[in-house]
Structure formats: structure tokens, C-alpha cells
Amino acid sequence: MQHGLRLLNIKLCDIPKQVHHLSKRLIFNKTSRNTTFRTMEQQQQGRTTLEGLAASYEQNGYAVLNDFLDADEVQMIRNETTRLIREESRSHANKLQVFGNEFNMKSRYFLDSSDKICYFFEKSAVNLETLELQMPEEQSLAKIAHALHSLNPIFKKVTTSDKIKQVFKAIDFTEPTVVQSMVIFKNPNVGGAYTPHQDASFIYAEPLHVAGIWLALDDATIENGCLEFIPGSHKWPLARRFVRTDNTKDGDDLLEWTAPVANYDESKFVKVPIKRGGLVLIHGLVVHRSAENRSDKSRWAYTFHAYDKAKSRYSDKNWLQINVNDTFMPVYAN
Template identity: 40%
Template structure:
């Protein structure tokens, strides 16, 4: 007997759906990601790093104000001391976010497709909204590590409802930084929070509420997938991706969904919708 989507997500903390995207859709998203590289700013380049976040985006209003915009974040190894590019512009970005699902028709089409709505329906969401989206590049050689984390650190709701949709636009391998999960780790609560600093006089806009948990490397299961695969990620499952040590990139598109019915979205989250622009809904159940 096959387990349902909800049962598998609640058991493991993630679900792998192969061939979710057609080859045409995968190529269309990939090309859109390449186009974003050409549209990246030529000056005032902002670096994104989960390893050195205290030095980088935590002080940047550019990051804080990206919830309803398309903004560009560069790899640490791509920018010199004076802001000059050290690599080919097509290989310089870490990611683009966080409103591609609203501002770019190619990403909007996939994000709000009936297939996505059907998955949320099967997971019993009543009034799901898309709160953020990102195109992630993971370029050869400089594609940075993403530290072990739970998405609920960043997208905290009461009760916890965040889920991620992650689409491989290229084959993922252990060498190019595939996703790695601690199966079942979503059952142990939220381990940490990444929050807006309540002290408005402090130069640090964002901070963690406690030290980083220690997750044994041996607990992680690498999940290598073919392009076109969708991975559904529970908001509390611990996952990471390593530095890209290969000669091949690992492009991906990802977005996050939260429940808005009888759910409180934390005012301390870094990502806040403008008062006149609530997170766009996928649907609203009336039954």
C-alpha cells in the first residue's frame, strides 16, 4: 500500500517527486535564471553567505527589503575587495530573491500552477500563501555551502506551517552540492530563530536567538536527483548543502508556502510583507 504525500512528509520530513517539471519547463526556468545573471547590478554588489552572515547581509537593508522585490546576491568568492567582479558575470551570483514568484512571469507560472495547488490541498492547507522565492545558482568552484538549518528558523509561524518546494534545474550530485537531510528531524521542534533585532539602535539588523545547534555529519542523508525533480521540504526538517566542488553548476528554483488560516506569522521574522501587499494566496478552501 502506497503512503500518501502527507504521511511521507510527516514521517521523513521531505518528499522527492521525480519528473515533476517537464523538460520544457525545466529549460524555461533555467534560461530565466541565466537571464537574471545578465540583469544583475554592475555596482553596489551585495554578497550573500550563510556561513558569514554576521559580516554580510545582516547589516544590509537591501536584504531586509527584498520580500516584494527581485534582488541580486553574489557569491563571496566572486567579488573583490573593491566590489570588482573576479569571475565571469554568468558565474557570480549566489541567488536572486525573494519575489520572483510575483515579479517574473516564468517563475510565477510554475509557482501558482495547479500541480502546486494540488500538493498543498493534499497536505491539508486551507489558505496557503507563497511568502518568498529564490533562484539558487551553486556555481562550480565558488558555489557556497548552505549551513545545516530548518526553514522555520527564518519563516516562523504559530503553529509551524512552512514548507518548501525545491526544483532541481540540473542534475544534483554529492560533488556539486545536492541537498542533504536528517530524516525525521522535523519531529524535534524548532531549534533556533533568525530574527529582526528588537534593539533598533543596534547596527545588527538581524540576529539569532541562540547558538547554532551541532548536527553530526553522519546523520545527514544526501539526496541526489535528476533535473525536473521537486523536493517538498518540511519547515522543521534539518537540511544543508555543501560547497560545490565540481566543475558543474547546480541551478535550482525554490519557494516557500505558509498557512494563513488560523496561523500567526511572526512579526520578528526577517521577511515581512508590506502592509498593503499581503503574501499572495494559492487558493482558499471554503468547506
């Protein structure tokens, strides 16, 4: 997860089953807006099985599933993302707003983004004095967040597809409940780095059953900032949390860290390149990061995070909360 760990960004807010029961060796394939299915054996050779995925997740705290999305599925997500940028991102904005720790922690916009589709821009793409973009909008975005999975039909379809359900079942999630979702862009030459972190710092549940799913919409390479992990670090304790304060006024300290940033041995990080269409499963406690993108290739990804509602309680101190009359989105029920 990559929230306020790195860059500044500008924000704009957009407020706004076909289900086939098959065995866990089935995957979802998309043609136009319809859903079809084919067996895992029909995927390219070398793909990790769901059993292997679960074993790697248990051992290392992360796991890779190649070719999880086919070319049509990836293009569907990319097309919808482009549509949102072109048709929605500026139409609901009253101003461009910088995103990053020093801004997020004082921003009602960020605090209240759980039930909205919001647009965040890279610091390096913005004139911070005038809050004007210094390059085309599509090249300036850092991410779109945090309710794509519940508000947008395309992203909801992806997030609740049968094969996503099979991934959660493979790691014994009884009631996976999605808290937030993002498209992260890491656009060429401006995509910022994300410092080492544990996703449970942001999405904490007791006892801890939290996982992230990260879908590559581009090839993620060493040059454009692929994910990096410390294998086995999911067995370490949670270093710190990102929580709400009692303040409510925009401009006050609305959020805070419960401890200073942790120091990690640089030599322990393992780079994990992955091809477009691949899936990375991320344990809530595994330490991970990604470098800045100074290449000429983008590194788009769609990612979302869930906790197991049947086994744990979502903390009311977490930065991301929903309105009292709303609920987070269950995966299996959709």
C-alpha cells in the same frame, strides 16, 4: 531555505491560468508560454505518487517527486533566469554588496528584499577589497531572491500551477501563502555550502505550518552539493530563530539569532540526489544542509516557501516582512 547561513554574496536589487480543474493525479506541462496538462500515468515509471509524497513528508520531514517538471518546463525557468541575469541584474545596482551572516545582519538591502528581485553573488567570486567580480557574472551568482514568485510572470506561473496546488493539497494546506522565492545557483567550483538549518528559523508561523518546495533545474548530485536531511528531525523542536531587532539604520545590527548554532550528528544526514526536473518537499522543521560545489557542474534550483495562512499566523519578528499595504501571495487564488 538558505539565507544567511553560509557565504557572502554581492547584491543588486531589481525593484520593480490558465487553470484546468483536474483530479489530483494531473500535472502541468508547458509548451512555449501556454499551459497544457497530462496525467501522472503519462510520466516516466517509478515516479512517486502524491499520496506517497505526503506519506514520506509525514514520516521523514521531506519527500521527493521525480520528473515533476518536464524538459520544456525546466528550460522555460532556466531561460527566464538567464534573461534576468543578462538584462536586469546589473542595471539596478548602485554597487556590489557582499552577502552572508555578517553582512545580512547589518544590511537594509537584505532586510528590505521581500518585495524585490535581488541578485546575490558568491564570496569566492568577488574581490572583497574592490567589490569587483573575478569571473563572469553568470558564473558568480549565488542566488536571485526574494520576490520572483510575485513579480515575474514566469516564476508566478510555476509557483501557482495546478500541480503545485496539488502538492500543497496533498499535505493538507488550506491556504498556502508564499512568503519568498529564490533561484539558487551553486555554480561550478564557487558554490558555497549551506550549514544545517531549519527553514522555520527564518519563516516562523504559530502554530507551525510551513513548507518549502525545491525544484531541480540541474541534476543535484553528491559531487555538486545535493540536499542532505536528517530524516524525522521535523519532529524536533525549533532550535533557534532569525529575527529583526529594533534597530533600523543600515550598518547597525538589524537582525539577530535567538540562540547559538545547534550541533548535529554528522552520521544522521542522508544525501538526496535528484535528477533535473525533480521536486523536493521540505517541512519547516526538518534539519537539512548542502555541501559546497567543487565540481564542474552547476546545481541550479528554484525554491519557494509558504505557510498555511488559514491555520497559522506569520510572526512579525521574522526577518522577512512586507510593506504594511501589501500581502504575501496566496497560491490557490492565482
